[in-house]
Amino acid sequence: xxxxxSAVFQLTIWYLAIIMVLSVGFSYALYRMSDAELNRGLRRQxxxxxxxxxxxxxxxxxxxxxxxxxxxxxxxxxxxxFNLIVLLAGGAVSYLLARRTLKPxxxxxxxxxxxxxxxxxxxxxxxxxxxxxIEVALxxxxxxxxxxxxxxxxxxxxxxxxxxxxxxxxxxxxDDAGRDMWESVSLKDVATAAVEQTSSVAATKExxxxxxxxxxxxxxGDQVSLTELLTILIDNAIKYSNPNTSIKLxxxxxxxxxxxxxxxxxxxxxxxxxxxxxxxxxxxxxSRSKEKVAGYGLGLSIAKKxxxxxxxxxxxxxxxxxxxxxxxxxxxxxx
Ligand code: ADP
Numbered sequence: 001x002x003x004x005x006s007a008v009f010q011l012t013i014w015y016l017a018i019i020m021v022l023s024v025g026f027s028y029a030l031y032r033m034s035d036a037e038l039n040r041g042l043r044r045q046x047x048x049x050x051x052x053x054x055x056x057x058x059x060x061x062x063x064x065x066x067x068x069x070x071x072x073x074x075x076x077x078x079x080x081x082f083n084l085i086v087l088l089a090g091g092a093v094s095y096l097l098a099r100r101t102l103k104p105x106x107x108x109x110x111x112x113x114x115x116x117x118x119x120x121x122x123x124x125x126x127x128x129x130x131x132x133x134i135e136v137a138l139x140x141x142x143x144x145x146x147x148x149x150x151x152x153x154x155x156x157x158x159x160x161x162x163x164x165x166x167x168x169x170x171x172x173x174x175d176d177a178g179r180d181m182w183e184s185v186s187l188k189d190v191a192t193a194a195v196e197q198t199s200s201v202a203a204t205k206e207x208x209x210x211x212x213x214x215x216x217x218x219x220x221g222d223q224v225s226l227t228e229l230l231t232i233l234i235d236n237a238i239k240y241s242n243p244n245t246s247i248k249l250x251x252x253x254x255x256x257x258x259x260x261x262x263x264x265x266x267x268x269x270x271x272x273x274x275x276x277x278x279x280x281x282x283x284x285x286x287s288r289s290k291e292k293v294a295g296y297g298l299g300l301s302i303a304k305k306x307x308x309x310x311x312x313x314x315x316x317x318x319x320x321x322x323x324x325x326x327x328x329x330x331x332x333x334x335x
Contacts, residue, residue, distance in 0.1 A: 015094035023086040118281045126158040168298035188215045194230035213251040220333040221310045229306040232299045241266030268320035
């Protein structure tokens with residue numbers, strides 16, 4: 001990253017400039033003070049020496065001048081050496097400090113670029129499909145009304161995918177604005193709403209959802225976001241489970257936190273995929289499921305972001321072939 005490298009360089013110069021101004025300033029002040037002190041000491045020595053001990057000592061002034069000059073020169077070269085060392089050590093320390101200061105910005109920069117690249121890549125696929133279909137249709141001289149209807153239907157599907165993708169991207173880009181409008185949200189209400197929203201999809205796969213979340217606690221937060229968080233996890237549990245299986249929702253409360261678990265008996269997640277599934281656009285090997293499962297790999301990153309905005313976290317335990325348990329931890333409101 002060129003921009004970051006030049007920022008590190010500039011910051012290093014600034015840090016070093018501050019260190020050197022302080023060091024040279026202190027050295028100069030020290031030199032002046034020592035010189036004055038030395039002069040005063042020697043004058044006192046002169047009084048004692050000349051007036052009381054050896055009143056007529058010849059060449060005392062010359063000797064004193066010579067000594068003064070030697071001491072001053074030695075002190076000066078020591079200070080110059082000291083400042084050169086400060087310059088070298090300060091340069092190295094400033095560079096390390098500048099790199100450290102800019103590291104989070106560098107990381108955010110890299111993440112942002114990767115996100116933009118990934119998002120553009122994902123947007124290209126449906127857009128290219130639409131473009132190709134339209135081009136082929138326009139080149140076909142015997143283009144019937146029926147073919148046009150089919151084309152529009154197919155285009156509409158791609159547009160729906162694009163819309164889902166852009167909704168997801170917008171959700172991720174939005175920050176935590178609206179925090180001051182947070183209310184007390186019942187965990188039970190959130191679970192009930194999320195199960196309701198996903199029940200029709202579950203029904204198509206004949207998957208039963210057992211909701212055991214009772215009225216145990218409230219969370220301070222945004223009801224819509226919290227419902228979305230849970231909906232994403234239940235939706236995934238349905239997507240990555242075989243028909244005729246079951247999903248269970250349980251909740252527990254501890255001193256400060258409430259935990260909500262979504263347990264499925266689906267495909268499970270390989271240990272090598274586990275550290276990445278919350279990354280944007282990450283999708284574990286889709287070939288393990290029989291039918292292609294739709295998605296952009298954004299769901300879990302949105303879920304994680306919502307949990308973190310509420311001061312909570314999401315963890316997962318999974319055994320391939322046996323199922324997964326996603327656990328959300330959120331700070332309790334009414335302790
Ligand atoms: P998407 O579902 O759109 O692929 P997600 O971010 O929601 O994106 O999930 C990322 C990946 O994590 C999925 O592609 C899937 O491989 C895996 N995954 C998520 N939830 C589950 C689950 N309940 N069971 C098995 N695999 C899951």
